[in-house]
Amino acid sequence: MSLTSLLFALAVQTPAIPLHTCLPELRRRAAYSGLPAARFDALIAGHVPDATVLALLDAQPEFTTAVWDYLAALVDAERVEDGRARLRENADLLQRIEAAYGVDPATVVAVWGVESDYGRSRGSRVLQESLLALSCAGRRQPFFRGELIALLKLIDSGDLQPSAEVPLTGSWAGAFGQTQFMPSTYARIAVDFDGDGRRDLVDSVADALASTAHYLQRSNWRSGQAWGIEVQLPRGHRGSANRRDTAPLSDWAARGVRRVDGSPLVASDLAADRRAGLLLPAGVEGPAFLVFRNFEALFSYNASQNYALAIGHLADRIRGGSEFHTPWPTDDPGLSRAQRRELQALLIARGHDIGEIDGRLGPRSRAGISAEQARLGWTADGRAGQRLLESLREGG
Numbered sequence: 001m002s003l004t005s006l007l008f009a010l011a012v013q014t015p016a017i018p019l020h021t022c023l024p025e026l027r028r029r030a031a032y033s034g035l036p037a038a039r040f041d042a043l044i045a046g047h048v049p050d051a052t053v054l055a056l057l058d059a060q061p062e063f064t065t066a067v068w069d070y071l072a073a074l075v076d077a078e079r080v081e082d083g084r085a086r087l088r089e090n091a092d093l094l095q096r097i098e099a100a101y102g103v104d105p106a107t108v109v110a111v112w113g114v115e116s117d118y119g120r121s122r123g124s125r126v127l128q129e130s131l132l133a134l135s136c137a138g139r140r141q142p143f144f145r146g147e148l149i150a151l152l153k154l155i156d157s158g159d160l161q162p163s164a165e166v167p168l169t170g171s172w173a174g175a176f177g178q179t180q181f182m183p184s185t186y187a188r189i190a191v192d193f194d195g196d197g198r199r200d201l202v203d204s205v206a207d208a209l210a211s212t213a214h215y216l217q218r219s220n221w222r223s224g225q226a227w228g229i230e231v232q233l234p235r236g237h238r239g240s241a242n243r244r245d246t247a248p249l250s251d252w253a254a255r256g257v258r259r260v261d262g263s264p265l266v267a268s269d270l271a272a273d274r275r276a277g278l279l280l281p282a283g284v285e286g287p288a289f290l291v292f293r294n295f296e297a298l299f300s301y302n303a304s305q306n307y308a309l310a311i312g313h314l315a316d317r318i319r320g321g322s323e324f325h326t327p328w329p330t331d332d333p334g335l336s337r338a339q340r341r342e343l344q345a346l347l348i349a350r351g352h353d354i355g356e357i358d359g360r361l362g363p364r365s366r367a368g369i370s371a372e373q374a375r376l377g378w379t380a381d382g383r384a385g386q387r388l389l390e391s392l393r394e395g396g
């Protein structure tokens with residue numbers, strides 16, 4: 001198809017996106033990156049930009065998730081059990097990955113569990129279509145142009161082999177596969193660990209898990225070291241709650257910080273000179289942690305403190321560790337995914353149209369939750385915790 005006919009076919013279908021100026025620019029940039037214009041045209045042929053992602057680019061999350069709600073769904077009994085099963089099933093592979101990259105099996109499996117629910121949940125938007133829209137409209141076009149071209153080059157090289165029947169899908173912003181890498185990260189970090197000549201983070205568990213370990217290794221993961229430990233602060237503790245203000249463990253010990261079981265901080269598994277920072281994800285009333293260098297490696301995966309905490313905690317739980325010792329500072333704790341599904345069934349039984357029961361509390365579930373809160377005379381904030389679940393269970 002010529003560029004003119006391609007442009008015409010696409011422009012007719014997506015009047016909101018200025019393809020007539022954007023596509024020639026994308027072709028130039030592709031050619032500059034080593035992808036000839038004819039290959040570029042062939043790789044986007046048949047894909048119509050998905051303009052619906054543009055609204056998501058500018059959406060301000062009207063609902064901020066409390067850390068205890070975030071952790072309750074990400075590190076629930078199901079994900080811990082699934083993680084232990086994946087650890088057993090892939091024991092040999094994970095051992096070889098640890099030998100190659102120095103990252104332990106439970107950490108690799110925890111990233112897999114949080115990123116894609118162990119490969120089950122990878123996003124359903126066709127990548128070329130979201131990235132075309134984001135490359136040609138909206139406020140981050142230069143960034144997304146780089147991602148689109150990185151994706152097309154991965155297809156061109158044969159690493160990725162989508163077909164008309166099985167297109168490449170991912171999140172609205174272009175993260176995809178078992179590890180939810182962006183295309184440019186994929187290009188930089190992905191490895192072919194099963195030796196079939198392709199870096200396939202969509203269908204090869206070996207490639208995906210090894211690439212996760214490679215990512216952490218490149219983020220200065222230190223083999224055999226913990227991400228952090230839960231601690232107890234002395235009464236009336238003062239000082240920085242910025243985890244990046246690090247000090248040697250001996251200093252923290254001198255300030256009266258102890259492990260949650262009351263034992264001294266410095267012991268055979270943690271040397272006095274190990275540097276740590278204080279993490280208080282819910283303020284001084286909630287659980288407190290001393291975090292080490294590996295916490296920063298986990299943080300780099302998604303630039304979120306709560307994300308890094310979820311990975312570290314899930315890995316600990318998969319290894320048989322316990323829940324946090326100090327409760328979250330709330331009288332209405334968050335819901336696991338099983339409880340979210342139960343809540344959704346109860347909302348449906350009460351006539352709310354919340355869509356499918358999937359354990360995700362999206363806008364329609366939140367509307368149903370708000371309606372029930374209003375009926376109960378509670379603040380209708382759309383947030384569901386244990387209290388609402390119990391009330392609906394009892395028919396309240």
Ligand code: CA
Pocket residue numbers: 191192193194195196197198199200204207
């Ligand atoms: Ca491979």
